[in-house]
Each structure stands twice: as C-alpha cells, then as structure tokens.
Amino acid sequence: MIVRFMILLVLVLPAVASAAGYNLPDFTPLIEKSSPAVVKINTVTKVKQGGLNLPPSHQIPDIFRHLFEPREMPERNMHSMGSGFFISADGYLLTNNHVIEDADEIVVRLVDRREFKAMIIGSDPRSDLALLKVDEDDLPFLELESSEALKVGEWVVAIGSPFGLDFSASAGIVSAIGRSIPTEKNENYVPFIQTDVAINPGNSGGPLFNLEGKVVGVNSQIYTRSGGSIGLSFAIPSAVAINVVSQLKEKGRVDRGWLGVVIQEVDKNLADSFGLKKPQGALVAQMERGGPADKSGIRVGDIILKFGKSTIVTSGDLPHVVGSTPPDTKVPVVVMREGKKKTLRVVVGRLPGGADAPPALSSSQDSGLDRLGLAVETVDAALKDKWRLPGGVRVTRVDPQGAAADAGVAPGDVIAQLGFEQINTFEDYTRITAKLPSDSLLPIRFFRDGRPTFRTIRLQ
Incomplete structure (x- = not known):
C-alpha cells in the first residue's frame, strides 16, 4: 500500500508542475470587478387554476345544477428565476426574453443584497432578449463589447445564478462562433457563440465575459439530455445585443x-x-x-x-x-x-409579423385616424379585469407613418396616459388628444399584454 502511494506521488507531481507551466489565466480580478453589476432575477406570474371537467348542463338534473354553476377560479403564483446585468448606471439592464415572458412581477437582486422592482422597456422574442429598467441611479454596470473580434479558443467567463445558486462563476473557451440554431418557428436571426462554459438553468440572461472584462455575449440556452451542463452552451453575441437594445430604447420594438x-x-x-x-x-x-x-x-x-x-x-x-x-x-x-x-x-x-412588432395597417387603410395616427375604442370590462386596468382606450388601427407608430404604439395596446393626464374613458382620450400641443415631446403610457410601458410622442 505504501509503495503504491509513493508511485502515485511520482506520477502526479510532474503533471502538476506541467500544468503550472501553462500560465493559466487568473479570473479573480475580473470576477471581483464585474459581479456587482450582475443581478439575479426573480419573477412572479399569476395563473388561474384549472376547473373541473363537467358534463354538459343538460345532462345535470335541475336539483343539482346550482352546484355546478361557473365560479371564479382562484389564482396561484408561479415563480421563476434567471440572471441579468446592468448596462448603464441609470438602471437599464439586459436579460433573456424567456426569463421575464408573461411575468406580472419582476424583482432584481444585486450581489450586495439590494432588491429593486423592474419594469419592461421592451422585449424581442426573435433574439430572446429583453430590456428592463429599475428606478435607481449610480448603479454598477458592464460594457458590451462592440467589436466582433471574438475567436475560437479564447477564454470566456460566465456569472449567473444556476439552480438558484447566486452569483456563481464558471469559465471555459469559445468552441465555435456563428452557430445557427433555428427557433420553434424556424426563425434564425442569431449567430450564437458556442462555449464549453458550465451553463445551467438559472444562468439564462447572464453575461459572458472576455478576459478584458467586457461582455461578449448573453447566455441564452444549452444543449443537454440530462437538464444540466454537458459542455454545449450558447450565448447571444454582444453585437446583436447592442442593436436590439438601441432599437428597444428608441421605439420599443426591433425591426429586421x-x-x-x-x-x-x-x-x-x-x-x-x-x-x-x-x-x-x-x-x-x-x-x-x-x-x-x-x-x-x-x-x-x-x-x-x-x-x-x-x-x-x-x-x-x-x-x-x-x-x-x-x-x-x-x-x-x-x-x-x-x-x-x-x-x-x-x-x-x-421583416413582417412577430410579437415584437404587431403589424400596422397599410396607408391605404388609414382614413378616419386621429392626430396621433390611431383609431381607438373603449376598453371592455373583461380586458380591464384581466389586466387590472382603471380604464383607458384600446388601439384598433395604427398609421405606420403617424406619431403613435413612431412612439412604438401597436394594435392591441391600451393607452392609459397622454401628456400628464390620465385616460379612463373614450371621452377623456378625445378631449386630451384635441388639445395636445404640436412639436412637443410628451410622455405616453400604454399597456401591452398587461405590462405598462412609457414612451415619448411628438405631434407634428
């Protein structure tokens, strides 16, 4: 037993010395500097519980029919999590669209344990990116690498919250670039970065760094048969993220x-x-x-x-x-x-269609639109209850050349504020629209899929 142990030492020591000779990178300064700007994202989605499968009413005896009258089903909260990171000191942060999709509440948590509620500025399912914002200043942030100089074999580092383990770091190399991975809709607009970095559920939306500490990608998905990492992870290149962020900030959608x-x-x-x-x-x-x-x-x-x-x-x-x-x-x-x-x-x-840009009507159909380039209607009671709205008007048509289209308003949105006045009824909307000043930049607030969004609008 002793002899075997001594032989093992002889075999191992040269290997250790050899590994030390490779001068492997020290990731400690990068991780210490970058971690404060990375966040853990917790979301809550309210879903109604399913009802019972009942027989048709004509098959139920009259004496028992009152027992089977429709009842409002209670809601339950579904919790999910992911990662993200600040890209500016004034609270803008980036994550994956699938992390916050359909969420009713989004809370971001920093490494120093501070927590903030976040609102969605815009999302882009085609690139699986979403831009959020918190109401806070002087926040730590990361810089997106603007060049496309990433090479296969280059060292990269990921920080995120895999399986809820907050602010975990992992490292590896770039395995390939420009990977084509079609979506479920057979769309293919992201040239993914493939790495062997250990990425797991919960890492989604977190940053991928080069050794200079710049973000070269946003971790998005993995290939796995077990649910855990097998060394095939994919990130959205920073060049794609920069383009998406710019468009979401400017108009709330992404044109391709x-x-x-x-x-x-x-x-x-x-x-x-x-x-x-x-x-x-x-x-x-x-x-x-x-x-x-x-x-x-x-x-x-x-x-x-x-x-x-x-x-x-x-x-x-x-x-x-x-x-x-x-x-x-x-x-x-x-x-x-x-x-x-x-x-x-x-x-x-x-590129037509897509959830990121609901189709507007052609100019030949734009007769009867108002100063904003819109046709609207009163919000029905069912939509008010579903989105918990005090009121507003629902957009039915949009002039693609109008002021509202420039502000990112689309069919199906519910406008709740124009200028600094609340809109609860159709009459409110008509009165406020008529007196809006021209050539002034004004706030407009609307709901899309139940989520509030602020934009600015300028009437010519």
Whole structure:
C-alpha cells in the first residue's frame, strides 16, 4: 500500500508542475470587478387554476345544477428565476426574453443584497432578449463589447445564478462562433457563440465575459439530455445585443431586414451542378412574389454568395446578415446564376409579423385616424379585469407613418396616459388628444399584454 502511494506521488507531481507551466489565466480580478453589476432575477406570474371537467348542463338534473354553476377560479403564483446585468448606471439592464415572458412581477437582486422592482422597456422574442429598467441611479454596470473580434479558443467567463445558486462563476473557451440554431418557428436571426462554459438553468440572461472584462455575449440556452451542463452552451453575441437594445430604447420594438426568400443548403452535388468549386452560399428555393428579392431581380435557383460585405459560407449565414441590416438599405448582392457570377442591388425590406412588432395597417387603410395616427375604442370590462386596468382606450388601427407608430404604439395596446393626464374613458382620450400641443415631446403610457410601458410622442 505504501509503495503504491509513493508511485502515485511520482506520477502526479510532474503533471502538476506541467500544468503550472501553462500560465493559466487568473479570473479573480475580473470576477471581483464585474459581479456587482450582475443581478439575479426573480419573477412572479399569476395563473388561474384549472376547473373541473363537467358534463354538459343538460345532462345535470335541475336539483343539482346550482352546484355546478361557473365560479371564479382562484389564482396561484408561479415563480421563476434567471440572471441579468446592468448596462448603464441609470438602471437599464439586459436579460433573456424567456426569463421575464408573461411575468406580472419582476424583482432584481444585486450581489450586495439590494432588491429593486423592474419594469419592461421592451422585449424581442426573435433574439430572446429583453430590456428592463429599475428606478435607481449610480448603479454598477458592464460594457458590451462592440467589436466582433471574438475567436475560437479564447477564454470566456460566465456569472449567473444556476439552480438558484447566486452569483456563481464558471469559465471555459469559445468552441465555435456563428452557430445557427433555428427557433420553434424556424426563425434564425442569431449567430450564437458556442462555449464549453458550465451553463445551467438559472444562468439564462447572464453575461459572458472576455478576459478584458467586457461582455461578449448573453447566455441564452444549452444543449443537454440530462437538464444540466454537458459542455454545449450558447450565448447571444454582444453585437446583436447592442442593436436590439438601441432599437428597444428608441421605439420599443426591433425591426429586421427581410428578403422574402426560402433558402436551402448547397451540398457538393449542387455546387458541381451550379459551377461552384466547393459547396458555399444559400440556394434560393422559393420567393415571395413582390418581395424585396423579387423586386431586385433575384431568381429561384440563384445561389447567394455575398450579401454586402459578408460572405455567405452556409445558408444559415444569410438570415443573420439580412436580419441585422436596417430595412430600406440598398445592398449589393453577388449571386451565382447559370454558372456565372452576377451582382444585383437589393433594397432590403422589413421583416413582417412577430410579437415584437404587431403589424400596422397599410396607408391605404388609414382614413378616419386621429392626430396621433390611431383609431381607438373603449376598453371592455373583461380586458380591464384581466389586466387590472382603471380604464383607458384600446388601439384598433395604427398609421405606420403617424406619431403613435413612431412612439412604438401597436394594435392591441391600451393607452392609459397622454401628456400628464390620465385616460379612463373614450371621452377623456378625445378631449386630451384635441388639445395636445404640436412639436412637443410628451410622455405616453400604454399597456401591452398587461405590462405598462412609457414612451415619448411628438405631434407634428
């Protein structure tokens, strides 16, 4: 037994010495400096408990029917948690959309045990990002890395609250960049960063750092068969986050570029048949008639090789670069057509639909709208009860060129305040709208899916 132990020491010691020679990074200063800006997010969602499955009323004897009359079912609170981090000293913070989705109450907790209630400024399901704000100043915050210089093999660090274990740190390397992971709706607008950092439930929305202490990504999801980390975690790049934050702050929604094409991967056989030396690009398999690609002269059967300055290596690259391009931008697009390269000028459209931007009506339907570019109606009692509203008016139509659309108002929103006056009835709205001054920046408060939001509106 003693001999074996001595042999084990001889074998282990060189390994320890060898590891020390690698000069591994010390993460202590980074974690100590960055942890104060990371928060744990606790949410409460009120849900009504399900009722009994009852037989049809005509099958219930009259003497017992009163026992089965509909009753208001009690609510219960569902609790959830995640992570996030401040991005400015005045209380703006970033997290995942799935962390706060449908939440009725959001509380953020700092490492020094302070707690604040947060309101939602805007959310973007397509990128799984949400911008929140707390009413506090002089808060610690983190800087989002604006460049795209991240490389495979680079060290990265995550801080979050996995399984509720507050402010845990883990480290690893970047395994890949530009990963395409389609959503349940088969949308693919995020070029994910893949790492082997230990990410688990509760880390969602937390920051991913480079060794300079800058945030290079927002941890979003993992691939797992057990529910825990197996070394496949994915983060939203900071470049995507910067764009989303800017748009959510400005207009409460995220507009994305759109081509109106259905694409597929180019394999070796297709590459040979189209005159390519190797598989590359995105093959246009179908187009929407009258869409941006159709109007620009792109044809079914074209292989898109380059979009602007970006080379399209795989078909998954195209949605990433198109989605990040502002609508109405004119972009040179290189395609392979009948064995020859051809350059086209494409005016990028606006991606329609999505929960982040409910569709507004076209200008041909805008007759009868008010000064704000809106048509509204009285809020019914059921919606008042559901959202706990004292009153307001519900938006039914929006002029996409109007002042309200610029403020981020969309069909289905309930306006509760204009200027500094509360709106409880349709008459209140009509009276206040008529006297609003022109060319003045005024606050407007509305509810979307029961969640209050403040914006500013300017009447021309």
